[in-house]
Amino acid sequence: MTLELQEVAVAPKGARPLFPPITLTVRPGEVATVMGPSGIGKSTLLDAVGGHLAHGFTLSGSIRLDGRDLSPLPPEARRIGLMFQDAVLFPHLSVGDNLAFGLARSARGRAARRAAVETALDRAGLADLYDRDPATLSGGQRSRAALMRTLLAEPRALLLDEPFSKLDTTLRDDLRAFTFAHIRDRGIPALMVTHDPADAEAAGGTVIELTECTPQGSRTGCPHHMRRRNPDPA
Template structure:
């Protein structure tokens, strides 16, 4: 279970006075469960994901995974996968090596990592693009590559920041179903940031709106 406990964060603009962004926010996400976070731009949704991932420090509060306090752990030791809306793929690597990257970082031998990447790409119908550059792929194909890269390391938690915002409606529906199936299969605790309440209700067991630094339950 992923737990964010009493997270506090102030936002300091380049000019002006600091203001509270997160006012003691708490949320828990069980293995295989998806919780949606909604809110306007600048409400602190992405900041909360970055704190969960270890990319940004909270002013107060803690992050726990399966009962262990991991607040002080660096991102690479948390075993989480964070997916941004721009996919964050490496343009200098081909599709196979993009997917294998996380395994190589975990010191899996390169050949074994590439073999696992080929198998994962086959699951997503991307075998024909193994040696392609990622910029040669469509938006939906790039999203599948990003998902394959996230899943191959078997992360304990998946943190999604507007993953489908740049895609058309039909593709969003298709990928939404794929994500939901894989999250359940791999038993990942998932925090899903989105501005689309219909999408949130389709994938998440619970939804919260982040407003004025606090969570308001939606369902």
Template sequence: MSGLELGQVSIRRAGAASPLFPALSLEVHAGEILTIMGPSGIGKSTLIDFIGGHLDAGFDASGKVILNGVDVTGRPAEARGIGILFQDAVLFPHLSVGDNLAFALDRRIAGRFERRKAVEDALASAGLRGFYERDPATLSGGQRARAALMRTLLAAPRALLLDEPFAKLDPELRQEIRSFVFEHVRIRDIPVLMVTHDPSDAEAAGGRSLAL
């Protein structure tokens, strides 16, 4: 199977009797954006942490994460091939914008020239041509969001998780960045799972939507 699959995933706080949400099973196909809706505090971000391999030790989880037919549940985060885009477009302050992107670049791209070109091409496609040497502190919120997405995609993930990445943007910028993100992830034809509490995010994604 090509895509991301969850099998009977259940998460609870350590020592708690009840799970955060009913056991969840789903499939996200390549090129699809599946949205999980739910109010704040229900466990959406915790689910993202489990799928990505970042679950806090204060939680207990069961179930499987299967990517392209391979069970990756027991793998560390860096070996899963799953990218995550969070609410905060955090860039390393001690690196230039270009070096931030290069930090995540797929290691299969070798050689200084080839790696520089891959980053420059990514910046250009994000409307950030000429920004390689820029200090991240000089970027606007929209520029940071675009740079953060390209950094995630340069790692060549085989699936992508979106953890309410538009929640802190003002309405006008939210629509712009949302369109930018959805356009670029569809080009890569990978499964995308987005969690949000905003129905407009799900509507813009244009795919299936599930309630948590």
């Protein structure tokens, strides 16, 4: 599975695009990173890929997953997982039921579904926490539960919106390794936006850096400058 962005730009109604067109190919198991200061439209880019763009934004360019154009699909049909900085577990469901919400319909039967959720909890170090209130989990536990919920839906790509920024340093390293290992395991492309250069370093994939437009910047291509590292790690 490959995620391809071709000349993708997002513009608020009647305004200039938030960033210059982005062209990017994310291969299976790769984590590509988009960096840049807040307010530059990083999250909006993820909204565009996930299909959550608010009314009034126009998307140009094409986004393809495995060669298939995503633009006509509603978010629920794109099968693109989403990870936020603070987990966003459903507050009215227990930890296990959060995972069960995500678990793909292909797992059939009560017992089989329960077992799939228990296995996932186990792998995330959350065994025996099926009935817990998500609000009582620690930050790291919550993030792992959210990742498991996302993976159980069998996504074909993953979007990570500053997924580690709220965790303290030691936890951050653990969770990064945990998340990236799962992405490699599954062989799905992932697109991450972050402030933290260490995130990009650990991800090891293509990095796109969006920088604020400055008066001098206009010479190098306003409104934003784009820099690419590791253009072809192969």
